[in-house]
Amino acid sequence: MSSVLSNQQRVPVHGLFIDGRQVPASRADLLDVLNPATGELLAQISHASEADVDRAVKSAHAAFESDEWSAMSNRTRAKLINKLADVFEAHLEEMYHLETANNGRSLNETRAQISRLPDFFRYNAGLAIARRDSVIPVDGNYLNYTIRTPIGVVGNSTPFNHPLMIMVKSLAPTLASGCTTVVKPSEYTPLTTLRLAKLFVEAGLPPGVFNVVTGLGPTTGKALAEHPLLAKWVLTGGTEAGRITGALAGTNFAHQTLELGGKTPVLVFDDFDVDQAVNYAAFGAFVGAGQTCICGSRQIVQDSIYDEFVEKLAAKAKAIRIGNxxxxxxxxxxxxSARQQQRVLNYVRIGLEEDKARLVAGGKAPADPSLKNGFFVEPTVFADVTPDMRIFQEEVFGPFVSVSKFSTEAQALAMANDSPFGLAGAVRTKDVTRAHRVAARLKCGIVWINDHHRLDPASPWGGIKDSGIGRECGTESFDQHFETKSVMVRMDDTPFDWYKDTSSQRRLN
Incomplete structure (x- = not known):
C-alpha cells in the first residue's frame, strides 16, 4: 500500500494529529489513500509506530488530567460540545465531498448520512447537563450516594465503510462525558477524521483531547489496543479483529465496546406489499455498496410471494445506476478497495460453484469501460439459498444479497436465528401482533419493523454473539464512559467499638 511519489504526482501528505497539531511520524514510510471510484491517489498518510501511539495516548492522558479539561464544569463542557456541533455543521458541504472521494459512497447517500451527525454532539451535550448521580436507600441509618467520574482515555478504531458516522458515535459521548481519545481511522478512509480533529481544535477543544494516529491494524491498531493507559477500547470492524484487539485491551482490563460483523435477516411475510418489500430489500442490501454491518443480506421470504419477490428484486438490482x-x-x-472487490466476486464464485445457488442479478464488475479503474461490483442477488450454504452464513460486505424461502413463522425464525451473528434483524408484516412477537424472538440487538437501517443518537446500537458487546448511542453509551463510586455515610453519632463487646454486635456489613 505504500509508495514513493514522483514530482509529477504531488498529493497532500498527512502527518499524525497529536496534542492539537499535525506532527510527523517516527517512521518514514507512507501509506497511499486511493479514490475507490477511479483508483487515483488522493493523499498519503503517516504510518504510526508504537512510539507514536504512545506519544498520542500520553497526550490524551495528560489532557484528561489537566485542569483545563478535567475541572471544566458540565455546563461549560456542554456549551463547548454544542459549539463543536455548530462548527461541524458549518463544514458539512466540505465533508460530503471529502468523504465521498475517500470511501466511494454516492454523494447523495453521504449527504443524507453526515448531515445528521452534528446532532449526536448536541444530544450528548444534553446528557452532560442532565446527568444525575444517585442517592440509594439502604438498610440502617446511612446515607448512600454515588459519584460518577469519567474513565479516562478512550482508544477508538474506526472502519472504512462509514468513517465519520461511526467515529462520531463514539466521539460525541467521549467528549461530552469528559474523557479524551485517540482515534485510529481505517488506513483506507482517514481524511475526514483528520479534518474534523483540526476543525475541533481550532474551535476551542483543548489540545490532546482528540488525537488521531493513522496506520495499519496489525501495527498501529495493535499498539493502541494494548496500551496500558487506555481506560476504554472501542472498535467497529470484523469479528476476528474484535477477538484479537479485545484480548489485547482485556490484558489491561479496559472497558470495551465492540461492534463487529453481521448477517442481518429480513423476514418478509405475505401480508406485506411485495413492491415495498423489494424497495426495502434493495435499500437494506445495496446502500453503501452493501458495506454495512447491518446490511439486509438475508431476505427470508414467505413461499406464497417468493417468486414474485425474487423476480422484482432482480429487476430492481439491474436498474440501479452505477458510476462515479x-x-x-x-x-x-x-x-x-481492489481487495474488497475481489472478496465480493469470490463469494459470487462460492455461491455458484460451492453452494449451487441461483444467480438472478449481478455477479460481476460492470462492463462500462469508464469504470474499469474503480472497484465496482454490480448489485448481486442469489435466489434459492438455504441455511447450509456459505453465502447464507458468512458476511460478504458488499452489494450482495441472498433470498430464501419459508412457509411458517416458526420456520422463518429458525432460519433467521441460524447464524453466529446477532447485530440486527428486520420484519416486514402488517400484522401488529406478529411484528412484536417476531421482534421479541429474533436473537439480535436491533430490530426494524417495516423499515431498515435507521439510527438515532438516542437509540442504543449494538449486537450479541459474534456481533460484539456494548452499546453505542443513547444513555447506554454515555453511561459507559464513567466509573461509579459508592459513598456510604454513617448518620449515627452513637459510639462504636466492635471489640469492646463483640458478642453483642448484630451487624457486620
Missing amino acids: PADPSVQLGPVV
Missing part, C-alpha cells in the same frame, strides 16, 4: 459517486445521479458507488 461524485455524480449526484449515481445510485451505487464502488466498494472501498
Whole structure:
C-alpha cells in the first residue's frame, strides 16, 4: 500500500494529529489513500509506530488530567460540545465531498448520512447537563450516594465503510462525558477524521483531547489496543479483529465496546406489499455498496410471494445506476478497495460453484469501460439459498444479497436465528401482533419493523454473539464512559467499638 511519489504526482501528505497539531511520524514510510471510484491517489498518510501511539495516548492522558479539561464544569463542557456541533455543521458541504472521494459512497447517500451527525454532539451535550448521580436507600441509618467520574482515555478504531458516522458515535459521548481519545481511522478512509480533529481544535477543544494516529491494524491498531493507559477500547470492524484487539485491551482490563460483523435477516411475510418489500430489500442490501454491518443480506421470504419477490428484486438490482459517486445521479458507488472487490466476486464464485445457488442479478464488475479503474461490483442477488450454504452464513460486505424461502413463522425464525451473528434483524408484516412477537424472538440487538437501517443518537446500537458487546448511542453509551463510586455515610453519632463487646454486635456489613 505504500509508495514513493514522483514530482509529477504531488498529493497532500498527512502527518499524525497529536496534542492539537499535525506532527510527523517516527517512521518514514507512507501509506497511499486511493479514490475507490477511479483508483487515483488522493493523499498519503503517516504510518504510526508504537512510539507514536504512545506519544498520542500520553497526550490524551495528560489532557484528561489537566485542569483545563478535567475541572471544566458540565455546563461549560456542554456549551463547548454544542459549539463543536455548530462548527461541524458549518463544514458539512466540505465533508460530503471529502468523504465521498475517500470511501466511494454516492454523494447523495453521504449527504443524507453526515448531515445528521452534528446532532449526536448536541444530544450528548444534553446528557452532560442532565446527568444525575444517585442517592440509594439502604438498610440502617446511612446515607448512600454515588459519584460518577469519567474513565479516562478512550482508544477508538474506526472502519472504512462509514468513517465519520461511526467515529462520531463514539466521539460525541467521549467528549461530552469528559474523557479524551485517540482515534485510529481505517488506513483506507482517514481524511475526514483528520479534518474534523483540526476543525475541533481550532474551535476551542483543548489540545490532546482528540488525537488521531493513522496506520495499519496489525501495527498501529495493535499498539493502541494494548496500551496500558487506555481506560476504554472501542472498535467497529470484523469479528476476528474484535477477538484479537479485545484480548489485547482485556490484558489491561479496559472497558470495551465492540461492534463487529453481521448477517442481518429480513423476514418478509405475505401480508406485506411485495413492491415495498423489494424497495426495502434493495435499500437494506445495496446502500453503501452493501458495506454495512447491518446490511439486509438475508431476505427470508414467505413461499406464497417468493417468486414474485425474487423476480422484482432482480429487476430492481439491474436498474440501479452505477458510476462515479461524485455524480449526484449515481445510485451505487464502488466498494472501498481492489481487495474488497475481489472478496465480493469470490463469494459470487462460492455461491455458484460451492453452494449451487441461483444467480438472478449481478455477479460481476460492470462492463462500462469508464469504470474499469474503480472497484465496482454490480448489485448481486442469489435466489434459492438455504441455511447450509456459505453465502447464507458468512458476511460478504458488499452489494450482495441472498433470498430464501419459508412457509411458517416458526420456520422463518429458525432460519433467521441460524447464524453466529446477532447485530440486527428486520420484519416486514402488517400484522401488529406478529411484528412484536417476531421482534421479541429474533436473537439480535436491533430490530426494524417495516423499515431498515435507521439510527438515532438516542437509540442504543449494538449486537450479541459474534456481533460484539456494548452499546453505542443513547444513555447506554454515555453511561459507559464513567466509573461509579459508592459513598456510604454513617448518620449515627452513637459510639462504636466492635471489640469492646463483640458478642453483642448484630451487624457486620
